[in-house]
Every structure is written in structure tokens, then in C-alpha cells.
Amino acid sequence: MEERRRVEQEREDLLMRAQLARAEAESANRAKDEFLAMLGHELRNPLAAIISAVSVLDRIGQQDGVALRARDAIRHQITHLGRLVDDLLDIAHVTSGDIVLTCEPLNLATSVQRSVSNLASTGRLERHVIDVRAEPVWASVDPTRLNQIVANLLTNAIKYTSPGGTIRIRVGGEEDQAIVGVADTGIGIPPSLLPYMFDLPVQGDKRLDRAQGGLGVGLTLVRRLAELHGGRVQVFSEGPGRGSEFVVHLPRIEPAKPVDSQSVLRVIGKVASAR
Structure with a gap:
């Protein structure tokens, strides 16, 4: 009888530890997704400002080779950052169930x-x-x-x-x-x-x-x-x-x-x- 109680207690302890570990992992995942969503939103405003600034430079800026290459490099990085921001927000939306597929x-x-x-x-x-x-x-x-x-x-x-x-x-x-x-x-x-x-x-x-x-x-x-x-x-x-x-x-x-x-x-x- 004593051995049975000991085995049952060990089983309950293992189950409790497993449940605690799962809860901690789920909490960490939620925190990570919330951080990514916040990061995506925070990046959008400065990114929009950079896009506007490049548009102004296109209208009034120099047209020599160095200036053109610099603006092309900026545009390339803007595109890269834009995709990154979209991915960050989409991951958060997928995790929270906010994305609705139109199949x-x-x-x-x-x-x-x-x-x-x-x-x-x-x-x-x-x-x-x-x-x-x-x-x-x-x-x-x-x-x-x-x-x-x-x-x-x-x-x-x-x-x-x-x-x-x-x-x-x-x-x-x-x-x-x-x-x-x-x-x-x-x-x-x-x-x-x-x-x-x-x-x-x-x-x-x-x-x-x-x-x-x-x-x-x-x-x-x-x-x-x-x-x-x-x-x-x-x-x-x-x-x-x-x-x-x-x-x-x-x-x-x-x-x-x-x-x-x-x-x-x-x-x-x-x-x-x-x-």
C-alpha cells in the first residue's frame, strides 16, 4: 500500500511538472508573438517617413551616378524592411487567429x-x-x-x-x-x-x-x-x-x-x- 501511494504521488508530481512546463512554454510563445506584433507596428511609422523622404529626393535630388545609386540602395532596403514588417505582423495575426483565408x-x-x-x-x-x-x-x-x-x-x-x-x-x-x-x-x-x-x-x-x-x-x-x-x-x-x-x-x-x-x-x- 505504501509503495502504491509513493508511485501515485510520483505520477502526480510528474503530471504537475509537465503541466507547468507546458503553461510556461505557452506563455513564452504568447509573449514572443506580442513582441513581434509590437515591433512590426513600431517599424511602420519610421519606414513610411523614409519612403516619403526618398520620394522627395527623387523629385529634387541630384541625378549624378552616386546619388542615383544611393537612392536605389535605400529603396532596396525599404522593400526588404517592408517585407519584414509584413511578416512580423502576419505571424502575430496567424498565431492569434486574426488571419482569415480567402481560398x-x-x-x-x-x-x-x-x-x-x-x-x-x-x-x-x-x-x-x-x-x-x-x-x-x-x-x-x-x-x-x-x-x-x-x-x-x-x-x-x-x-x-x-x-x-x-x-x-x-x-x-x-x-x-x-x-x-x-x-x-x-x-x-x-x-x-x-x-x-x-x-x-x-x-x-x-x-x-x-x-x-x-x-x-x-x-x-x-x-x-x-x-x-x-x-x-x-x-x-x-x-x-x-x-x-x-x-x-x-x-x-x-x-x-x-x-x-x-x-x-x-x-x-x-x-x-x-x-
Whole structure:
């Protein structure tokens, strides 16, 4: 009898400690999300002021090469900061349940290629070989959020792939899943970091984004948006120097209209379009 009471007491103690640890983790996550939301809002006002100042410089500023290059650099960083602010706010909104998806049946081959073209039009892909291989596959998705997923995965690949490297985007179907994959020939990921690539950074975090001076929120947002669509995201890498691939799985649906089953191949960048 005494032994039974001791075992039961140990079980209760373990349960209490587990519940306490879970509550502390949930509290820490809430505090982190609240901080990110506050940071995003605080950054918006000075960012708007910088945008206005650059517009004034465009109208009255010097037109020599140095001044033009300086303004181009400022605009580039403004765009980067704008995306970061949007991601910070979206992560907070997703966590709090404030994001409402407006889903519609989409051919992911067409939608992903449009997202790639939009990013290419900004000049951000011009230093890499971008290889898009897309087969028609349908999913019910929010077009804006799908574009956000693709843009964040491409931005991540660009960040860790040297100029001249290759970034491959694939779209297709696997059984009941619609697949969007982004692979690169970049610096790769150590095996020890793979389980944490989609987590928000914490103090002392040694992930790749921290080493590169980033906050690492883009991949976190990709995972949360994929999960909102009933999907998931995976990361693969054979290790440092071996590149990496991020694969988004979304529930596949039947085509909303007849499509050409022929695979589409398009290459943007340093290689001409394949025929």
C-alpha cells in the first residue's frame, strides 16, 4: 500500500511538472508573438517617413551616378524592411487567429510561376539561375498567402545561395498532395539545425538566419500559412555546402476546369527558356 501511494504521488508530481512546463512554454510563445506584433507596428511609422523622404529626393535630388545609386540602395532596403514588417505582423495575426483565408481553386503551376515572375521583375533573381518546372495541379488556397509562401521560400534561397548558383522551383502532384518545392545549391543546413528551421528565433539562437543578421521569421510564416491551409512544409539538406530544399504539401483537389497535362518548363535568369 505504501509503495502504491509513493508511485501515485510520483505520477502526480510528474503530471504537475509537465503541466507547468507546458503553461510556461505557452506563455513564452504568447509573449514572443506580442513582441513581434509590437515591433512590426513600431517599424511602420519610421519606414513610411523614409519612403516619403526618398520620394522627395527623387523629385529634387541630384541625378549624378552616386546619388542615383544611393537612392536605389535605400529603396532596396525599404522593400526588404517592408517585407519584414509584413511578416512580423502576419505571424502575430496567424498565431492569434486574426488571419482569415480567402481560398479558391487554383492551378498551382500557373500561380507559382506568376509569383516567380513578380519577384523576377524586381531584379532580385537576376544574379541566380532560376529553373521552374511546373505540372498542373490544383489546390484550394488563398492566392495572396500562396504568393507569400513562394516569395519567402525564394527569398530564403537567394539569401543562402551565392550569385551564379541555381534555384529550382518544382510544382506537381503526389497522390492526394499538391507539392511546391524550392531547392538551391547554396550553403546547406547542418543536420542539427533541420528540426528548428521553422521555429521563431530565441535568445542565443545559432540558426543560419541569426548568423546572417536576419530575424528568421520568413520560414516560420511559411509553416504557419501552410498549416492554415491544412498542409505542411518540410526541409531537406545533405549538410553544409550541399544546398537545401523546402517542400510545401497542400491538400490536392480536382481541377476546376480542363488543363493541359503537358509539363511546363520555364527558366528565368542566366539560362534561356527551354523549348
